[in-house]
Every structure is written in structure tokens, then in C-alpha cells.
Amino acid sequence: MNIINLNWKSNILSQLKEQNCQQNGYQRLIETYNHILENNSNLQNQCFKLEKDVNHLRSINTDLEKKAESCEELEYIKNKLEKANEEVLTNLREKGEVSDMKLAREVLRLNHALNDLNEKFTKEEIKAQQYKTENDELHETLQSTEYHLNEVLQTNEILQEEFQALQNKIDQLQIDYNKVKPACLELEQQLETAQRINKQIEDELLVYKNQQAAMHDYENAKFLDKCQKKVEVQKQDEGNIFFDDDVVFIPSMKSSSDLYQDPCVNSNLFGDGYDQICNSYDESLNRERKSIAQGLSNGGGKLLTNLVRKFTNGMHNNSIDKLYRTSTNCSIASIPTRIKASWNCTDLEVYALQFQPSGSILATGCSDKMVHLWEISSIGQQEKYCSLQGSQGAINALDFDNEGCRILAGCSGDKAYIWSYGEQKTLKDTCTGHQGVIYTCKFISGTKLVTGSADRTIKIWDIYGRKCIQTLFAGSKCHDLVILDAAGTIISGHYDRKIRIWDPFANNCRTELQYDAAITSLSFNDEKRTLLACFKDDTLKLIDLRQNKTIYTFSNARSQLDRDSS
Structure with a gap:
């Protein structure tokens, strides 16, 4: 029954549709055709916009045409769309009618195709933007690379020119x-x-020296034996050093074979305030034999102080000695009885003293930043000669040149000064370069000088060139130095308890002597074979420079040093 009802309804519906089609067929056809034309115009507008976009993309991405395969697909779709439009128009003209269902399907298909095309265009725009960004980055990288390449080429040209110049040199x-x-x-x-x-x-001279030393030791021993026999009757003293009235007897040096086998002699028994130490064996012995016979007044003194002073000023004989002396060690020293001369140099402290080579002028360096020169007469009277100004610090060291026309001063202001004190008393030059206090300074020759400082260096200066020509790195503060020979061999004493001997032809230390205390000052005799060194432990050591060994050690409980340099 239900099947019959459905068939009846469907039959009526189909008949009504056929009737409507027969009555209104042309009107629907016209409406459908107008609808298709509207859709076609819309599609054409969209295609026109898409073509503009495609042309815009083509103009921007000219360098990316090889990668833009989508453009070919776009052309293919455009051609296909045109063919579809032509087919639609042809079918409409030929058949005269198109069913709504087919038209709707065609419209849907075209809409889908248009959406796909829009998506593809969107993707292509994104890719085009990415390609443009990459292209800009590559362009910037290329410019930077070209700039660096130009710099490298310029540097290479400069290096080639320098290489060529060095090759020619x-x-x-x-x-x-x-x-x-x-x-x-x-x-x-x-x-x-x-x-x-x-x-x-040298071998022949050493043999000759040993013979002379043995001869002098024999003569000295004979005289000392006589003196000891006389003194032993009056005094019972077992010490190596003894007094006879105001005469002090010091044992002589042993022969060269036994000299360095015995320990150093310690002179703690010495008194205070001796005046002179004799240099020549023969003249010393003759003069002191007469003084013993006459008998001098009793007294005390400072032998250590006079030892330093005599070694500093040099041991000179009063008469011309034609014999070659192998040693300047003395055996007898007389006791001073009074002060010969004294005066006030300044209201402040005096740090340095130095006699002119002729002995007629004494220079004093003081904490008032001035060097005062004094004329000393033969009878010991003094008169102010002049005062040299210009230093920026206290004067710590002084030295005269051999010609006696210039004076060198080292100060606590890290500088050394050279004055002339003849007719024109002026500051000639300033040596600047140290980074610490200058403790010592010496003339090497008429054209060179040397300075030692707390900055652990020793500098050699060219006087006429006004510059430092060599720097010796000692590694420790230099408290004093002396010039050994005309070649410029330097002996320096340092805070690290070492005496260094420097090679004048190389920038290095030739010999190092290690001791138990810091060295405060150095001096040697005229023959420059014996060095006297003062140490911070209140001792003096007599050093043989030929063997680099200590001959004697002097000490006294009353002798005390309160400064690093003396």
C-alpha cells in the first residue's frame, strides 16, 4: 500500500514538472544563462586580478624565474579555464538548455578550482617573499665579502712591498x-x-806575584815576631789583634798557598776611632817602627769606619813607589787624637760626600735638594765654593769626572743630574728613566755614566747622546756600584745579598757572589784587586777579586748601620 502511495505521488510530481517545463522552459533557460553569465563575469574579474598579481610577482622575482614553476601551472590553469568557458558557451548555444544540476556542478567545480588557484597564489607569494629575503641577505653578504676582499688585497700589496724591501735589505x-x-x-x-x-x-805574572807576596810576607812576619816578643812581656793577650800604647798591630796575609785555606779573621776586639791605614808594606813598617820607639798617647777609635773611608778614597803612598805592590793590606794603623775640621753644611741631613780627584774640593749632598761644594785648604780650613740647584729630590750619591769639571748626582726623585762647576755653574743634563730612588751613580768615562736604582735595574747612559744605551736587569735593588777597569766592567752590590760583576761587552752578569746579608756599599784599592764590601749585618769583608773569595771579615759590636746604603 505504501509503495502504491509513493508511486502515485511521484507520478503526479513528475507530470507537474513536465508541465512546468513545457510552459516555462525558455524562461528558466534564460535565467540560468544569465546566472552563468554573471558567474562567468565574476570569474573573469577574479582572473583579471589574478593576472595582475601574477604580473606583479613576475616583475619582482625576475631573478627567480627558474624556480617559479608555479607560473607555468598558472598559465595552464588559465588556458584550461578559458577552454572551459568556451565549452560552456558552445554547449549553451548548441543545446539551448542546460540543466540546473549540471550548471551547479560546473559552478562548484569552477569555485573549487578558483579556491585552489588562490591557495597556490598565496603559497607562491610566500615563497616569493622568502626568495626576496634570501636574495637581499645574499646581496648584503656579497657586498661585505667584496669589502673584506678589497681590504685583504690592499694588505697583501702592503705586505708584498714590505717583503720586497726586507728582501732587498x-x-x-x-x-x-x-x-x-x-x-x-x-x-x-x-x-x-x-x-x-x-x-x-798571566801565568808568568802570577808566578812573579806569588814570589813577591812570599817575600813581603816573610819580611812582615819577621818584624811582627819582634813586636810580639816586646809586647808579650807587658801584656798577656792571646788575641790575633793587640794594642801597644796607641799602635794597633794586624796580622799580615799568608802566602798564596795558605791564604784561602784558613777561615776569615774576625776583629770584634777592635776599638773606636782610628785615623789612617797604611798601604805600602815597606813605608808602613819603617814609619811605625819609629812611632813605637817614641811611644804615642793612649786612646780608642773606630777602625771599621776608617777602613771604609780609606778604601773609599783609595790608599795612596806619600812617596813615589817604583816597586810593583802585590797587596795594599796594611799591618799597622795609628789612632787619631783630635778632630781636624768640622762645620755645618746645612740645617738638614747630609746623605753623600765626595772629594774631587785633586782633593781640593769636597762635595756634600743633602736633603735640601742641593749639592754644596767646599774648598779645602792644605791645613784643613774650608770655604763655601758654590751651591748647585735644580734637583727635585734629596741627593743620595755623588761622583766627580776624571777631568774635575763635572759632578754627577743621584737623587730620590728618580733622576740623575750633571752639573758643571767651573766658570759656568749650570745644570748640564738630566737622566730620566728610572722608576725608583737612585742609590748610586758613577762616571764610567768622559762620555758614559752608570746609575743604580731601587727599581732593580742598572742603566748606562750616553752623556752626549742624552739617552740610555743599555739596561742591566739585576732583579734586586742596587745599593752601590764601582767601575773596575777602563772597559767599563761594573761591580754592583744588591739588597738580595749578592755582589754581581757585569760583562762590559754583553748585557748579562758574568759572576755572582752570594753572602749572608744585604750589601750597603762597595770600594776597592788603587790596584783594583781587592774589594771592600759593607754589609747590613754590621760587618766588613775584604774580597780578593782574582779568586772571588773573602780574605778577612771585620766586625764590631759598636758599629751599626741604620740605612740600606752607606
């Missing part, structure tokens, strides 16, 4: 070396020959 030096090499070989041969001859002469 090396060639020139090689030519000069080839010219000098034969002369150098000849000089080396001459040097070897001179060294052999010098070695032979």
Missing part, C-alpha cells in the same frame, strides 16, 4: 757580511793569538 746585509767576513776571520785569528799570549803572560 737582507741581500744588502748579505753583501756587507761577505765583505766583512774575511776581516772578521782574520781578527778572530789575531784574537786567539793574543789570548794565548795573554794567558802565558
Whole structure:
């Protein structure tokens, strides 16, 4: 029954549709055609917009045409769309009617195709933007690379020019070396020959020295035996050093074979305030034999102080000595009885004293930043000669040149000063370069000088060039130094308890002598074979520079040092 009802309804519906189609077929066809035309115009507008976008993308991404494969697909879809439109129009014209269902399907298909096309265009725009960003980055990288490449090329050209200049210089030096090499070989041969001859002469001289030393020791021993026999009757003293009235007897040095086998002699038994120490064995013995016979007044003194003073000023004989003296060690010292002269140099402290080579002028360095020069007469009277100004610190060290026309001063202001004190009393030059207090300074020659400082360096200066020509790195504060020979060999005493001997032809230390206390001052005798060193432990050591060994050690409980340099 239900099937019959459904068939009846469907039959009526189909008949009504056929009737409507027969009556209104052309009207629907026209409406459908107008609808298709509207859709077609909309699609064409959209296609026109899409074409504009495609052209815009093409103009922007000209460099990316190889990668833009989507443009070919877009052209293909456009052609396909045009063909579809033509087919639609052709079918409409030929058949005259198109069912609503087909048109709707066609419209849906075209809408889907349009949506797909829009999505593809969106993706292509994104890719195009990415490609544009990458292209900009690559362009910037290329510019930066070109800039660095230009810099590298310029640097390479400069290096090539420098290399060429150095190569030319090396060639020139090689030519000069080839010219000098034969002369150098000849000089080396001459040097070897001179060294052999010098070695032979030194051996012969050493033998001769040993013979003379043995002879002098024998004479001195004979005289001391006589003196000891006389004194032993009056005094019972077992010490090595003893007094006879106002005469002090010091044992003589032993022969060279036994000299360095015995321990150093300690002179703690010495008194205070001795005046002079004799230098020559023969004249000392003769003069003191007369003084013993006459008998001098009793007294006390400071032997250590006078030892330093005599070694500082140098031991000189009053008469001309034609014999070659192997040693300046004295055996007798007389006791001073009074002060010969005294005066007030300044209201402040005096740090340095130095006699002119002639002995007629005494220089005093004080904490008032001035150097005062005094004329000393033969009878000990003093008169103010002049005062040299210009220093920026207290004067710690003084030295005269050999000509006696210039004076060198080292101060606590990190500088050394050179004055002339002749007709023109002016500040000639200033040596600047140390980073600490200058403790000592010496003239090496008329053209060079040396300074030692608390900055652990020793500097050698060219006077006329007004510059430092060599710096010796000692590693410790330099308290004092002396010049050993005309070649400029420097002996320096340091805070690290070492005495250093520097090679004048190289920038290094030739010999180091280690001791138990810091060295405060140095001095040697005229022959420059014996060095006297003062130490911070209140001792004096007499050092043989030929053997680099200590001969005697002097000490006294009353002798005390309160400064690092003395």
C-alpha cells in the first residue's frame, strides 16, 4: 500500500514538472544563462586580478624565474579555464538548455578550482617573499665579502712591498757580511793569538806575584815576631789583634798557598776611632817602627769606619813607589787624637760626600735638594765654593769626572743630574728613566755614566747622546756600584745579598757572589784587586777579586748601620 502511495505521488510530481517545463522552459533557460553569465563575469574579474598579481610577482622575482614553476601551472590553469568557458558557451548555444544540476556542478567545480588557484597564489607569494629575503641577505653578504676582499688585497700589496724591501735589505746585509767576513776571520785569528799570549803572560805574572807576596810576607812576619816578643812581656793577650800604647798591630796575609785555606779573621776586639791605614808594606813598617820607639798617647777609635773611608778614597803612598805592590793590606794603623775640621753644611741631613780627584774640593749632598761644594785648604780650613740647584729630590750619591769639571748626582726623585762647576755653574743634563730612588751613580768615562736604582735595574747612559744605551736587569735593588777597569766592567752590590760583576761587552752578569746579608756599599784599592764590601749585618769583608773569595771579615759590636746604603 505504501509503495502504491509513493508511486502515485511521484507520478503526479513528475507530470507537474513536465508541465512546468513545457510552459516555462525558455524562461528558466534564460535565467540560468544569465546566472552563468554573471558567474562567468565574476570569474573573469577574479582572473583579471589574478593576472595582475601574477604580473606583479613576475616583475619582482625576475631573478627567480627558474624556480617559479608555479607560473607555468598558472598559465595552464588559465588556458584550461578559458577552454572551459568556451565549452560552456558552445554547449549553451548548441543545446539551448542546460540543466540546473549540471550548471551547479560546473559552478562548484569552477569555485573549487578558483579556491585552489588562490591557495597556490598565496603559497607562491610566500615563497616569493622568502626568495626576496634570501636574495637581499645574499646581496648584503656579497657586498661585505667584496669589502673584506678589497681590504685583504690592499694588505697583501702592503705586505708584498714590505717583503720586497726586507728582501732587498737582507741581500744588502748579505753583501756587507761577505765583505766583512774575511776581516772578521782574520781578527778572530789575531784574537786567539793574543789570548794565548795573554794567558802565558798571566801565568808568568802570577808566578812573579806569588814570589813577591812570599817575600813581603816573610819580611812582615819577621818584624811582627819582634813586636810580639816586646809586647808579650807587658801584656798577656792571646788575641790575633793587640794594642801597644796607641799602635794597633794586624796580622799580615799568608802566602798564596795558605791564604784561602784558613777561615776569615774576625776583629770584634777592635776599638773606636782610628785615623789612617797604611798601604805600602815597606813605608808602613819603617814609619811605625819609629812611632813605637817614641811611644804615642793612649786612646780608642773606630777602625771599621776608617777602613771604609780609606778604601773609599783609595790608599795612596806619600812617596813615589817604583816597586810593583802585590797587596795594599796594611799591618799597622795609628789612632787619631783630635778632630781636624768640622762645620755645618746645612740645617738638614747630609746623605753623600765626595772629594774631587785633586782633593781640593769636597762635595756634600743633602736633603735640601742641593749639592754644596767646599774648598779645602792644605791645613784643613774650608770655604763655601758654590751651591748647585735644580734637583727635585734629596741627593743620595755623588761622583766627580776624571777631568774635575763635572759632578754627577743621584737623587730620590728618580733622576740623575750633571752639573758643571767651573766658570759656568749650570745644570748640564738630566737622566730620566728610572722608576725608583737612585742609590748610586758613577762616571764610567768622559762620555758614559752608570746609575743604580731601587727599581732593580742598572742603566748606562750616553752623556752626549742624552739617552740610555743599555739596561742591566739585576732583579734586586742596587745599593752601590764601582767601575773596575777602563772597559767599563761594573761591580754592583744588591739588597738580595749578592755582589754581581757585569760583562762590559754583553748585557748579562758574568759572576755572582752570594753572602749572608744585604750589601750597603762597595770600594776597592788603587790596584783594583781587592774589594771592600759593607754589609747590613754590621760587618766588613775584604774580597780578593782574582779568586772571588773573602780574605778577612771585620766586625764590631759598636758599629751599626741604620740605612740600606752607606
